[in-house]
Amino acid sequence: xxxxxxxxxxxxxxxxxxxxxxxxxxxxxxxxxxxxxxxxxxxxxxxxxxxxxxxxxxxxxxxxxxxxxxxxxxxxxxxxxxxxxxxxxxxxxxxxxxxxxxxxxxxxxxxxxxxxxxxxxxxxxxxxxxxxxxxxxxxxxxxxxxxxxxxxxxxxxxxxxxxxxxxxxxxxxxxxxxxxxxxxxxxxxxxxxxxxxxxxxxxxxxxxxxxxxxxxxxxxxxxxxxxxxxxxxxxxxxxxxxxxxxxxxxxxxxxxxxxxxxxxxxxxxxxxxxxxxxxxxxxxxxxxxxxxxxxxxxxxxxxxxxxxxxxxxxxxxxxxxxxxxxxxxxxxxxxxxxxxxxxxxxxxxxxxxxxxxxxxxxxxxxxxxxxxxxxxxxxxxxxxxxxxxxxxxxxxxxxxxxxxxxxxxxxxxxxxxxxxxxxxxxxxxxxxxxxxxxxxxxxxxxxxxxxxxxxxxxxxxxxxxxxxxxxxxxxxxxxxxxxxxxxxxxxxxxxxxxxxxxxxxxxxxxxxxxxxxxxxxxxxxxxxxxxxxxxxxxxxxxxxxxxxxxx
Numbered sequence: 087x088x089x090x091x092x093x094x095x096x097x098x099x100x101x102x103x104x105x106x107x108x109x110x111x112x113x114x115x116x117x118x119x120x121x122x123x124x125x126x127x128x129x130x131x132x133x134x135x136x137x138x139x140x141x142x143x144x145x146x147x148x149x150x151x152x153x154x155x156x157x158x159x160x161x162x163x164x165x166x167x168x169x170x171x172x173x174x175x176x177x178x179x180x181x182x183x184x185x186x187x188x189x190x191x192x193x194x195x196x197x198x199x200x201x202x203x204x205x206x207x208x209x210x211x212x213x214x215x216x217x218x219x220x221x222x223x224x225x226x227x228x229x230x231x232x233x234x235x236x237x238x239x240x241x242x243x244x245x246x247x248x249x250x251x252x253x254x255x256x257x258x259x260x261x262x263x264x265x266x267x268x269x270x271x272x273x274x275x276x277x278x279x280x281x282x283x284x285x286x287x288x289x290x291x292x293x294x295x296x297x298x299x300x301x302x303x304x305x306x307x308x309x310x311x312x313x314x315x316x317x318x319x320x321x322x323x324x325x326x327x328x329x330x331x332x333x334x335x336x337x338x339x340x341x342x343x344x345x346x347x348x349x350x351x352x353x354x355x356x357x358x359x360x361x362x363x364x365x366x367x368x369x370x371x372x373x374x375x376x377x378x379x380x381x382x383x384x385x386x387x388x389x390x391x392x393x394x395x396x397x398x399x400x401x402x403x404x405x406x407x408x409x410x411x412x413x414x415x416x417x418x419x420x421x422x423x424x425x426x427x428x429x430x431x432x433x434x435x436x437x438x439x440x441x442x443x444x445x446x447x448x449x450x451x452x453x454x455x456x457x458x459x460x461x462x463x464x465x466x467x468x469x470x471x472x473x474x475x476x477x478x479x480x481x482x483x484x485x486x487x488x489x490x491x492x493x494x495x496x497x498x499x500x501x502x503x504x505x506x507x508x509x510x511x512x513x514x515x516x517x518x519x520x521x522x523x524x525x526x527x528x529x530x531x532x533x534x535x536x537x538x539x540x541x542x543x544x545x546x547x548x549x550x551x552x553x554x555x556x557x558x559x560x561x562x563x564x565x566x567x568x569x570x571x572x573x574x575x576x577x578x579x580x581x582x583x584x585x586x587x588x589x590x591x592x593x594x595x596x597x598x599x600x601x602x603x604x605x606x607x608x609x610x611x612x613x614x615x616x617x618x619x620x621x622x623x624x625x626x627x628x629x630x631x632x633x634x635x636x637x
Contacts, residue, residue, distance in 0.1 A: 152226065154203035157250065160305060161185065162230035165205075169213060170221040178227065192216050202226055232305030236261045239268035239311045253300045254286045257309055269314040271333045275301065276308040287335060293346050294388050320397050322347040324405035325354035334399050340375075341384065341394045343403065349385040353407045356381060360404040375403075417521050419445050421529035422452035436521050438504070439513045453532040456580060456597070457506045462524035464500040496582065533580070533597035538563040540602035541570030550596040556587040559600055569605045576601045 159181055167177040167189065179187050185198025192213055197205040206224040213222045229249050234257050237243040241262025248257055254275060258264065273286035284301055286309075291300035303309075319331040320338060326347035340361075350356065356378040363371045383391050415433045420426045424446025431441070438459075448454055475483065475491045483491060508515045535547040536559050543564030551558065556577055566572055575587035580597035587600065594600075 152202070152251070154206065155201055157202040157226070158304070159185075159197050159200055159202060159205050160230050160232070160250070162228075162232075163226065164228035165209075166225045166227045167209065167213065168223040168225070169217060169219045171217055171219040181230070189213065230305075234303050234305075234307045234309065236309040236311070238309075239265040239313045241265060248303050250302060250304060252303050253291075254303060254309060255288055255291065255300050257303055258311065264311065265313075267313050267316070269312045269333060271335045272312050272314075274310045274312070275303070276310070277304065277306075279306070280308070289333065289335075289346060293348070294342070296388075318399055320400070321402040322405070323402070325351040325407050326405055327351060334397070338397045339394045340397060340403070341380070341391045343397060343401075344377075344380070344384045345388070350381055350405065354381075355406045355408050358406065360406075362402045362404070363398060364400050415523035417441060417523070417525040417527070419527040419529070421457075421527075422449040422531055423447065423529055424449060431521050431523075433522055434520065437513075437518050438506075438521065438527075439509055439518050441521060441527070442509075448529060451531050453530045453597075454506050454510070456530050457504070458528045458530075459502045459504045460500045460526045460528075461502055461522065462500060462526065463522055464502075467499070469494065498582065530597075535596065536594060537597075537599045538602075539599065540575075541567040541604050542602055543567050554594065555590065556594065556600055559594065560602065566602065571603050571605045574603050576603075 161181050161183045163181045165179050165181075165187070167179065169175050169177065177190060179189055181187060181197060185196065187195045187197055187209070189195060189209070189212075193216070195205075195209055195212055197208065200208065209224050210222040213219055229251060231247055231249055233245050234248045234252075235245045236257055240258055241264075244261050246257060246260040248260075254273060258273075264270070270288040271290075273288065275284040275286055276282070277284060286301065287296070287299040289299075290296040314333050318334045320334045320343050321331045322343050323329045326344065326349065328346070328348040330347070332343065332346045344350075357376045359375045359377055361373045361375050363373075365371050377393075380391055383389065414430055416428050416430050418428050419441055423442070426445065429441060429444055442448070471490065472494050475487055478487075480488060480491070504519070505515075505517045509518045512518075534550050536550055537547055538559055539545045542560055543566075545563060548559055548562045551562075554562075556575065560566060560575075573588065577585045577587050577592055577594065578599040578601060579585075579592070580595070580599075583592075585592040
């Protein structure tokens with residue numbers, strides 16, 4: 087009895103040891119398909135960072151030379167006074183918070199509320215009178231900084247640092263830019279403690295070059311950016327460069343709308359532009375306009391155009407395309423031809439042989455048997471059955487459905503089977519089809535190697551040998567490696583077909599791939615489960631044997 091139990095115990099230990107010894111470190115798979123994407127809630131800050139960098143780099147830059155007749159001096163402006171006399175000297179002075187200048191040897195000069203040109207006259211006159219100078223020059227050296235507050239539909243309501251060369255749009259940039267649905271045309275600039283209100287229209291500044299619509303700021307200004315109303319718009323659609331809806335402001339005209347849309351495209355039919363205005367309720371008034379003479383004026387000038395008229399809220403225009411125009415058709419041929427590139431074609435007459443002639447024909451390195459022809463028009467063709475099956479788990483498919491799914495899942499859409507050798511031999515061949523717009527041809531280079539990867543001792547490219555089978559090539563690569571799964575070896579053809587190597591129902595050709603995967607890894611849990619099952623079975627047999635012995 088004891089001997090039987092010892093034998094059973096040794097059998098169990100031996101079984102566990104043999105299974106456990108099979109465990110090897112985890113290996114990387116032969117092929118890795120890496121899909122990259124944007125994580126949820128990941129914020130793209132590139133635009134914001136770029137905006138902040140531009141603001142920092144342009145801070146302190148002057149848009150253009152300052153007009154002395156318009157520039158108002160204020161606290162912290164710095165002036166350089168050059169005095170030519172018996173004792174020449176150059177003085178640098180700063181405007182005080184009270185709006186005064188303290189000039190050494192001259193005294194105090196009040197420049198509050200004066201423009202630069204007015205202050206220059208006052209300073210020159212006083213310096214000449216006191217110092218008996220023959221010539222006095224006054225220059226603006228540094229521009230003052232001050233605070234401007236901004237609130238409303240901006241990213242961050244704040245008090246920002248500004249200079250007298252900053253416009254309202256630049257202050258908005260410093261506050262982080264507009265929020266969604268912010269009004270760009272009804273911005274309010276409060277000046278002189280709210281006593282003066284200036285309306286800012288950035289549409290006119292950017293699209294019409296109206297600089298008065300985007301004024302410079304001064305110290306103490308307060309800017310309010312309201313939200314735009316979704317219903318207050320005018321619209322341009324069709325053959326304009328920037329179609330869409332635009333915020334409406336009283337005083338807009340048809341030419342204003344067309345300039346907001348950045349003018350007409352080259353295909354615009356200008357003698358029959360449709361203008362629609364809503365009158366009462368659902369009643370619409372439609373007019374056909376001839377604006378043929380507007381094309382150059384809209385794009386290149388901001389002058390008033392004869393025949394222009396004011397718009398009302400909700401007005402729309404539609405510019406149709408010239409009916410007889412058709413986009414030129416073209417095809418692409420790349421790879422091993424003498425002159426690869428894009429070629430214009432007539433879809434009704436040009437065939438593959440014509441394109442080969444235009445491109446100079448194949449080079450000596452071209453692998454003509456493996457030329458790929460893609461028809462773009464077939465890429466968007468939807469297979470309703472595949473669409474349906476792709477939403478069903480494979481376990482719930484019928485046998486025929488699963489076969490259909492497997493046969494179509496790796497299909498290369500748009501790939502057409504064309505025999506280019508037959509075309510070269512006989513241009514009248516059925517393979518010499520008429521080309522269509524956006525067809526593409528790729529001519530690969532001859533590949534005289536077979537690629538062997540995975541569990542072989544020396545993976546890599548091996549020179550092609552006619553008549554060799556997969557085992558011959560594996561021997562050339564040093565033979566099977568440690569833990570190679572010989573039965574699962576695959577042959578992957580250059581066009582994508584896969585074959586189980588041992589079936590030998592294929593022919594190895596240059597450019598093919600032989601993949602030798604590793605044996606499946608056995609986890610500790612699987613080892614434990616298998617060992618437990620075997621041990622249970624052995625104990626059961628032992629129990630039966632003991633029962634018979636007792637009998």
